[in-house]
Amino acid sequence: MIQYNKIIFTGPVGAGKTTAITTLSDVPPVKTDELASDMAKNRKASTTVALDYGMMILPGGEKIHLYGTPGQERFDFMWDILTTGGIGLVLLLDNTRADPFQDLRFFLNKFGRFIQDTSLVVGVTQMDIRATPVLSDYHRQFAGTGLNPPIFEVDARRKKDVSLLVQALLYSIDPGLEDQ
Amino acid sequence: MIDLAMAPLRLVFRGMDERTVKLFKMFLQGPCRKQAELVEDGREADACLIDMDAPRATELLDREREIHPDRVLICLSLNDCTSSPEQVFVKKPVQTESMLQAIRRAREIVESRRPREAGKPGTEPRTIPLRTVAAAKKPEGSASKVAALLDEHSFLSFLGVRDDIDPANPAQAAAVRYDPREYLQGSFESACALALSRQQALRVETPWKPLIVLPQIRRLWIDADEVQLRAACAIRINHLAHMDISESRAQTVKNLKVTPIDAGEARLDPDRLIPLDAFLWKTAIWTSRGKIPADISLEHEVVLKHWPNLTRFLLIPHTMRIAALLHQGTHTVCEAAKILGIRQQYVFAFISAAHALRLIEQRPKRQADRVEAPPPPKPEPARTSFLGKLLKHLKVS
Numbered sequence: 001m002i003q004y005n006k007i008i009f010t011g012p013v014g015a016g017k018t019t020a021i022t023t024l025s026d027v028p029p030v031k032t033d034e035l036a037s038d039m040a041k042n043r044k045a046s047t048t049v050a051l052d053y054g055m056m057i058l059p060g061g062e063k064i065h066l067y068g069t070p071g072q073e074r075f076d077f078m079w080d081i082l083t084t085g086g087i088g089l090v091l092l093l094d095n096t097r098a099d100p101f102q103d104l105r106f107f108l109n110k111f112g113r114f115i116q117d118t119s120l121v122v123g124v125t126q127m128d129i130r131a132t133p134v135l136s137d138y139h140r141q142f143a144g145t146g147l148n149p150p151i152f153e154v155d156a157r158r159k160k161d162v163s164l165l166v167q168a169l170l171y172s173i174d175p176g177l178e179d180q
Numbered sequence: 181m182i183d184l185a186m187a188p189l190r191l192v193f194r195g196m197d198e199r200t201v202k203l204f205k206m207f208l209q210g211p212c213r214k215q216a217e218l219v220e221d222g223r224e225a226d227a228c229l230i231d232m233d234a235p236r237a238t239e240l241l242d243r244e245r246e247i248h249p250d251r252v253l254i255c256l257s258l259n260d261c262t263s264s265p266e267q268v269f270v271k272k273p274v275q276t277e278s279m280l281q282a283i284r285r286a287r288e289i290v291e292s293r294r295p296r297e298a299g300k301p302g303t304e305p306r307t308i309p310l311r312t313v314a315a316a317k318k319p320e321g322s323a324s325k326v327a328a329l330l331d332e333h334s335f336l337s338f339l340g341v342r343d344d345i346d347p348a349n350p351a352q353a354a355a356v357r358y359d360p361r362e363y364l365q366g367s368f369e370s371a372c373a374l375a376l377s378r379q380q381a382l383r384v385e386t387p388w389k390p391l392i393v394l395p396q397i398r399r400l401w402i403d404a405d406e407v408q409l410r411a412a413c414a415i416r417i418n419h420l421a422h423m424d425i426s427e428s429r430a431q432t433v434k435n436l437k438v439t440p441i442d443a444g445e446a447r448l449d450p451d452r453l454i455p456l457d458a459f460l461w462k463t464a465i466w467t468s469r470g471k472i473p474a475d476i477s478l479e480h481e482v483v484l485k486h487w488p489n490l491t492r493f494l495l496i497p498h499t500m501r502i503a504a505l506l507h508q509g510t511h512t513v514c515e516a517a518k519i520l521g522i523r524q525q526y527v528f529a530f531i532s533a534a535h536a537l538r539l540i541e542q543r544p545k546r547q548a549d550r551v552e553a554p555p556p557p558k559p560e561p562a563r564t565s566f567l568g569k570l571l572k573h574l575k576v577s
Contacts, residue, residue, distance in 0.1 A: 006344045019574070026577075056577075058569045087567070132395060139486045148507070150487035157347055163574045168487065170567050170574075175504035176520065177564065179572035 005062070005083050007166060009052070010069040010111065011092035016125045016156030017068040018052045020092060021077050023147045024166070025054025027067060051082065058174035079110060088119035088169045092156065093138075094104045096126045100133065108145065118146060121169045123161070187337050189216040189287050191254065194227035195234030203325045204229070211276040216283045225251070229288045233256035233272070234491035238343075249492035252286045253331070302548055335526075338410075339469040342525040347478040347514045355526060356556060358471040363414050364388055365467040367436060369536055372400065372456050374438065381443035385436060387417045393442050401446075413466035453490060460536045462494040468532035470525030472513065476535060480542040484534060493533075498522050502530045 009017040022029050030053040067082050083089075091107050093100045104122075105121030108115065125137060138151050150168040154161045170177055188208075193201055201218060208216050226242050232238060233257045244251065245280050255268045260269045268289075330338070345352035363573045364386060371384035375393035384391045386412045392401040404412070476482065484506040490499060501520050505511065513531055517524040534540050 056570070056573060062566065062568070062569065064573075066569055099373050134398065135489055148486055150503075152491040153486075153489050153491070154491055159577070161575070164491050164500075167571060168490065168504070169575050170571050171500045172503035172508075173567065174281050174509060174564060177501070177567055177571055179568055179575060 006065045006067055006085045006087060007090060007091060007169070008067050008083055008111075009090045009156075010079070010107055012107075013165045014097075014173075015092035015094040015103075016123075016154070017092055019156035020090070020123070020154075021052045021054040021068050021081060021164045023156060023162050024056060026057045027055050029054035029066075046147070051078065052107065054100065072134055083111065083114040085120060088112060088121070088173065089115055090121055090123065090165060090169065091121045092154070093123050094126050096130045100124075101138075104138070104141055108147070109162055117124065119169050119172045120149040121165050121172065122149055122151040123156070123165045124151065125156055126155050127153045128155070185327055187282055188214050189290070190219045190224055190226045191216050191229040191398075192220075192222040192227075193218055193229045194240045195237050196229075197230035200231070207274070207276075207279070212279055212283065215280060222248070226290050227252035227254055229254045232261050252289045254286055275357050300536065326568050329495045330497070335529075339525070339529070342470045342523070343513070344517065344524045347512070348449065353478055356471050356524070357474045358468065359474045360464070360467060360532075363467045364413055364415070364417065365463050365536065367391075367417075369460060370436070371438075372455055372460060376456075381441050381446070381459050383439045387436075388412050390450065392446060394443065394446075394453070395456075396443065396446075397453070398456045400456055400459055401448045401453055409463065411465045413463050453552065457489060457537055458492050458494075461488065461533045464533040464536035465494055465496060465529050468529045470523075470529050471532070473529040473532055473535050476513065476531055476540065477542055478513060479545060481512050481545050482506060482516075482531065483510045483541050485539050485541055488534060488539060490535060496526060496533075498526050499530060502527055503534075506534075510546075512545060529550070 009020055011017055013147075018029075020032055022031075052066075054066040056064040056066065056067075058064065067086075068083060069079050091104075091111075091113055093103055097103060111120075123140065124135065125149060126148060135151050135153065139148070142148055150165070150172060152161070152165055152168065153167055189259065191203070191208075196204065197373050203252060205218050208214065208218065218229070222228075226249050228243060228248070230244065230253060232241070241253070241255075244253070255261060255267055256272055256274060258272050260271070268285045270278050271283045312512070315488040343358055345497070347353050367384070367388075368391065370383065370392050371386065371393055372395075375395040377381045379395050381392070381394050384393065389403055394400065402409070415518060450500065472478070485505060486507075487503055490503065498520060501522075502516065505516055505520060509518065513527050514524055519526045520527075531540060
């Protein structure tokens with residue numbers, strides 16, 4: 001029986017996946033950053049080469065596992081394994097990237113089946129550095145995809161931002177959900 | 181309506197150690213019946229509570245006066261050391277009655293200093309604490325750069341309690357309607373729409389204060405703080421004319437004057453620029469106060485076109501749940517409240533804010549005999565319970 005107790009964070013290099021997991025995790029996260037190579041080296045000094053892992057511990061001891069996928073495309077073989085038993089997908093996009101819409105399409109394609117079976121939220125980071133495209137531009141990108149997920153401006157360092165993003169993921173699954 | 185005077189006066193404290201602060205918090209919550217509360221962030225305070233017998237008290241007092249020359253001071257001391265009628269003295273040992281008197285006096289002074297144009301005498305909203313739910317590294321000014329949460333208590337204190345209505349009862353339905361055009365909300369929406377349609381920076385003379393709209397960066401500027409703005413939004417402006425945004429040559433429409441400006445020469449403090457969407461959202465909530473715009477039908481079903489940017493907007497109670505429900509399917513506004521088991525006034529306020537951003541679409545109600553698509557499957561109870569625990573964890577952590 002699959003345990004639905006994982007939340008998956010994905011997105012391109014530098015979008016804030018590691019930071020978001022660190023922000024939410026109740027335990028020191030496991031990071032697997034290494035010096036960046038190939039296309040990632042232009043955006044940050046180190047990048048996640050395996051995965052990031054954090055954990056939220058609920059009252060009663062139940063655990064939510066937070067997994068961050070590697071940002072580099074050459075590790076995408078891991079993504080199917082990671083998503084098994086996932087509650088939903090948090091896609092973080094970096095607004096300063098050359099073509100964030102291409103990133104969006106890439107990750108929607110890669111995680112298409114998982115999104116279809118679960119739920120999706122999108123956080124757009126670095127909007128304070130580059131204000132365009134605006135969120136309505138991102139919404140327009142979803143036209144014709146059959147998806148219309150919550151899209152929020154996010155600072156991955158801010159716990160409340162990341163928390164609200166995950167709350168939206170849960171309410172998208174069940175709007176009637178109440179605090180237990 | 182709840183007596184708005186019950187909203188606690190927010191006191192920043194000076195010259196107190198941690199233990200005294202904890203004791204005072206208990207004292208204000210208990211014997212003083214929450215007429216005041218201690219706040220950590222001095223920027224949010226209405227008045228300053230200072231122990232004049234503490235070491236370096238004079239230095240602390242001078243510093244407070246220097247930084248906040250207009251802030252009301254409540255001075256605790258064994259001997260009366262106040263030097264101005266606008267300082268309030270409380271003799272030690274502090275007694276409940278003397279503290280309550282001091283709170284009342286401080287409140288009177290604070291109220292007397294409110295700008296006259298910001299509200300009708302005796303009806304203007306009292307200051308209530310808005311819990312900012314995201315930590316900011318630098319002062320945020322008046323810009324809504326992070327989400328702020330109006331919790332249930334704050335919402336009801338400010339917006340009042342409205343009984344749910346029977347939408348089939350015309351008198352009750354009429355009582356929860358309001359026309360945004362009769363308030364500043366209408367001017368703000370028109371100004372932003374005009375600037376966005378022209379893609380031109382505009383200075384708009386509203387019936388209250390001028391608004392500078394910078395559509396290219398989707399920001400605006402207004403010389404008002406949150407409290408002033410909130411109070412002004414609640415005032416009905418009679419005979420307010422509106423710009424016809426379909427008329428591209430309109431420069432002046434009755435009492436709203438529009439002037440194109442050079443954004444580069446405006447020299448506006450970037451920290452005081454407010455995102456357009458966040459501004460329209462919150463001014464709609466403050467104007468609505470739990471009512472619904474007149475052009476939203478209570479009989480029609482509504483759907484949310486897409487989720488608003490809720491990490492940067494003022495959040496009222498149940499915002500996320502309402503957004504999720506109205507985004508997943510169509511419901512009348514009263515049905516939505518019933519499904520979620522919440523007061524209609526929360527749904528009305530949400531609809532008002534989302535409608536200000538043009539996110540609400542109305543559709544004729546489906547016929548009863550129409551074959552409806554099956555509702556999405558509900559998660560299993562065990563999973564619902566698990567997700568509910570996760571939700572609670574996210575909210576409290």
